[in-house]
Amino acid sequence: MEYLSNLGELYLSGAGQVFTPRALLLILAGTLLGIVFGALPGLSSTMALALFTPLTFAMSPAEAIVFLIALYISSVYAGAVAAILVNIPGTPSSIATSFDGYPLSQRGEAGRAIGVATVASVIGGAIGLVVLMVGSPLLAQMARRIGSWEYAILALLALTLISYVSPGTMLRGLIAGTLGLLIATIGSDLILGYPRFTFGTSELVGGLDVVVLMIGLFGFAEVFSELENTARPSVKQRVHGVARSVRETFTHTKTIVRSSLIGVGIGVLPGAGGSIASIAAYGVSLRTSRKPQEYGKGSTEGLSAAESSNNASVGGALVPMMTLGIPGDPMTAVLIGALMIHGLAPGPQLYANNPAFVSAIFLGYLVALVFMLIVGLLAARPYARLVSFPRPYVMGVIALLCVVGSYSIQNSIFDVWVAVAAGFAGYLLKKVHIYPAPIVLGVVLGPLLEHNLRRALFLGDGSIMPFFTRPISLLLILTIILLLFSSQIGQRLRRRDAGSRA
Amino acid sequence: MSPTLRRVLREWHSLALGLSGIALTIAVFWASRHYPSIPWASGGPPGDYPRILAVVLGVLSLLVLGQALRDSLHGRCGEARSLRRLPPDAIWRIVAATALLLLSPALLHGLGFVITGTIVCLFMMLCAAEWSRLRLRSIAWMASIALGAVLALQFAFEDFGGKRLPTGTWLSGGAF
Structure with missing residues (x-):
């Protein structure tokens, strides 16, 4: 494989795309915007990525993706600011950050908490990046041997996994995923070009754009949710002594490395993003700590575990996205959309056909981490004020961004209707505990699933037997069955345990 | 029952x-x-x-x-x-915001981005504000922020992002 044999040359070529004044400025802009979106409660990383993807049209593919990755990782990190200052996680990944970050803040040590969170996030992000750089080329090489049968089942497994870990019941997660798959069938049939569910509308022949849907589901829907509540958090803590806490973070190196590895491992699984990673890493850290009594009362060790793992999960989530074209979470689903806008398809072919672009992504990720560290340590005080920024202004600008963002994807007024409709539907669906992440992954995975399923059936002359006779495919099917019935199996085992004890 | x-x-x-x-x-x-x-x-x-x-x-x-x-x-x-029961004013906010957003594509087509964007941004700010605390001064402040945001986004999308935003068909010559 060219990627592995010419690493030095490829990184030099990638550096040529990243270390230009324009690309560096874009990474800095992505970092600053990401921090703004992460620090403001109610705005999410997914929303940031969906809203700013249309701005990347005039950029080169490498510039666009490194800008979006900078936005992604810094928004995941900055969710900690709101979690620490007002006990409201800025993003779902920061839930565990508030367990110890907020008590520290209440003790007047908000600056210390932000400093520890910043350094731990950067170390976690760096470990995630190393795994991505080492693991993804190898996985991409293996993925080239996977056939349509395995790809189809892999897409189903990804959907089952996200339904399994999504909030609410698994049944509702599966409904959301199926709804996403059905939405993906709107437009021309992938193989024959036959128009489906277009109802004679020319705008629907090309299907619904995933970024437009995401602007609706994550942007407009959030605006509607925010309108329910006009109260806004206030920040009373002073932020000082941020840089002084750098050395303290290194006393928790073992915890950070372990938590980062947990984060990467969980991040690789489709659907299981930073929120699950941080809670899992926090739990492991609590059980293995020498000072478990300090957890929940302002332990910097617990804070380091939570923050390093959620940032490491970003690197993990990028692995299946880049090597298989399967999104690990809604954020990587937007990145897939952005890659496609720039004429690139993620998957093993990306490593074979555009190796310099892949190395540019890795280098851009590294630069974004450095910027995140600098901005995080030096500018903590001003962006901490963002948390109490008046909500009406934020909501007005977000609604405006949603309108202009959905229009500019294809210069289409129709897309604005689609985004508004998707937003309102997403808001109503949340009321019945159907959340947008599985829907979006269903929309992204839909074409992959259908194309490979139909191709597999075409190759097998309509027979489904190869799905069960090919070992990897069979293994994946068994995993899906196990996931679907895991709660029933667990219940039965618990009942049997209780029976035998009695 | x-x-x-x-x-x-x-x-x-x-x-x-x-x-x-x-x-x-x-x-x-x-x-x-x-x-x-x-x-x-x-x-x-x-x-x-x-x-x-x-x-x-x-x-x-x-x-x-x-x-x-x-x-x-x-x-x-x-x-x-x-499921939380929504207060009546929240329902009004959501209904008003939905109505405006559903109208916004038509307005975008007819009035162009600058006017529509300012209306959408200002109206959404008003919807999200605490109505009892609204004063003429705060509304004027919101309007200026809305216009500033619209012009900033127009610059970002047209001059930086290379996208052409709608200029409006209802106004002569698409002045906006």
Whole structure:
């Protein structure tokens, strides 16, 4: 494989795309915007990525993706600011950050908490990046041997996994995923070009754009949710002594490395993003700590575990996205959309056909981490004020961004209707505990699933037997069955345990 | 109303979800009834895949309905109680915002980005504000922020992003 044999040359070529004044400025802009979106409660990383993807049209593919990755990782990190200052996680990944970050803040040590969170996030992000750089080329090489049968089942497994870990019941997660798959069938049939569910509308022949849907589901829907509540958090803590806490973070190196590895491992699984990673890493850290009594009362060790793992999960989530074209979470689903806008398809072919672009992504990720560290340590005080920024202004600008963002994807007024409709539907669906992440992954995975399923059936002359006779495919099917019935199996085992004890 | 029926209706959200899912399943079958039947050797029938998904959705919806009925008949606390009752002013905010946003594509087409964007941004700010604390000065402040945001976005998308935003067909010469 060219990627592995010419690493030095490829990184030099990638550096040529990243270390230009324009690309560096874009990474800095992505970092600053990401921090703004992460620090403001109610705005999410997914929303940031969906809203700013249309701005990347005039950029080169490498510039666009490194800008979006900078936005992604810094928004995941900055969710900690709101979690620490007002006990409201800025993003779902920061839930565990508030367990110890907020008590520290209440003790007047908000600056210390932000400093520890910043350094731990950067170390976690760096470990995630190393795994991505080492693991993804190898996985991409293996993925080239996977056939349509395995790809189809892999897409189903990804959907089952996200339904399994999504909030609410698994049944509702599966409904959301199926709804996403059905939405993906709107437009021309992938193989024959036959128009489906277009109802004679020319705008629907090309299907619904995933970024437009995401602007609706994550942007407009959030605006509607925010309108329910006009109260806004206030920040009373002073932020000082941020840089002084750098050395303290290194006393928790073992915890950070372990938590980062947990984060990467969980991040690789489709659907299981930073929120699950941080809670899992926090739990492991609590059980293995020498000072478990300090957890929940302002332990910097617990804070380091939570923050390093959620940032490491970003690197993990990028692995299946880049090597298989399967999104690990809604954020990587937007990145897939952005890659496609720039004429690139993620998957093993990306490593074979555009190796310099892949190395540019890795280098851009590294630069974004450095910027995140600098901005995080030096500018903590001003962006901490963002948390109490008046909500009406934020909501007005977000609604405006949603309108202009959905229009500019294809210069289409129709897309604005689609985004508004998707937003309102997403808001109503949340009321019945159907959340947008599985829907979006269903929309992204839909074409992959259908194309490979139909191709597999075409190759097998309509027979489904190869799905069960090919070992990897069979293994994946068994995993899906196990996931679907895991709660029933667990219940039965618990009942049997209780029976035998009695 | 009998207590049993009242308990069943308390699970309205699951009933609504289940019934909507079944309605969607039927709609998929109805909309795909004329799709051609093509042999697998020639690419396969284009309607089969969505119909399979519709069946899956139908089955999952039936399971949701079944669960809701079981929970209500056994007097178990479903998810209905976790649903917060919205205050009336929140309902008005959401209705007003939805109405404006549904109008915004037409306004965008007719009035162009600058005017529509300012209206949308200002109106959404007003919807999200605490109405009892609104003063003329704060509204003027919001209007100036809205206009500033619109002009900044116009610069970002047109000059930096290389996108042309709508100029409006209702106004002569598309001055806006």
